[in-house]
Amino acid sequence: MAKVFTKNDNAFICKACGKQVPPLGYSSRNHCPFCLASLHVDVNPGDRACECMGIMYPIAVTPHSKQGYIITHKCSACGKVGNNRCAADDDVGLLIKYTNPFNIPKR
Numbered sequence: 415m416a417k418v419f420t421k422n423d424n425a426f427i428c429k430a431c432g433k434q435v436p437p438l439g440y441s442s443r444n445h446c447p448f449c450l451a452s453l454h455v456d457v458n459p460g461d462r463a464c465e466c467m468g469i470m471y472p473i474a475v476t477p478h479s480k481q482g483y484i485i486t487h488k489c490s491a492c493g494k495v496g497n498n499r500c501a502a503d504d505d506v507g508l509l510i511k512y513t514n515p516f517n518i519p520k521r
């Protein structure tokens with residue numbers, strides 16, 4: 415049986431803001447902690463099986479009682495929408511700011 419969630423925690427350069435993003439350590443990092451953008455590389459979380467590689471920008475942030483914040487990303491290339499948990503070192507000020515959709519920059 416294929417594992418749906420593959421741990422894939424490497425440092426990378428964010429394609430959206432250009433900052434160096436260190437490995438998360440406890441889980442697979444799936445978005446940039448500085449600008450919250452993600453890359454469309456997964457079919458299932460962490461599998462890196464998608465060849466789209468479009469930048470996924472946050473379009474909504476929803477507070478969650480158990481998981482902190484849920485970030486909704488939309489792929490700028492193919493339009494796919496997906497939800498991701500926030501990470502421990504995400505920019506909390508940005509997460510809070512983005513809970514108001516009027517604060518999210520239009521791309």
Ligand SMILES: [Zn+2]
Nearest residue numbers: 428431446449
């Ligand atoms: Zn970034």
Ligand SMILES: [Zn+2]
Nearest residue numbers: 454466489492
């Ligand atoms: Zn895509």
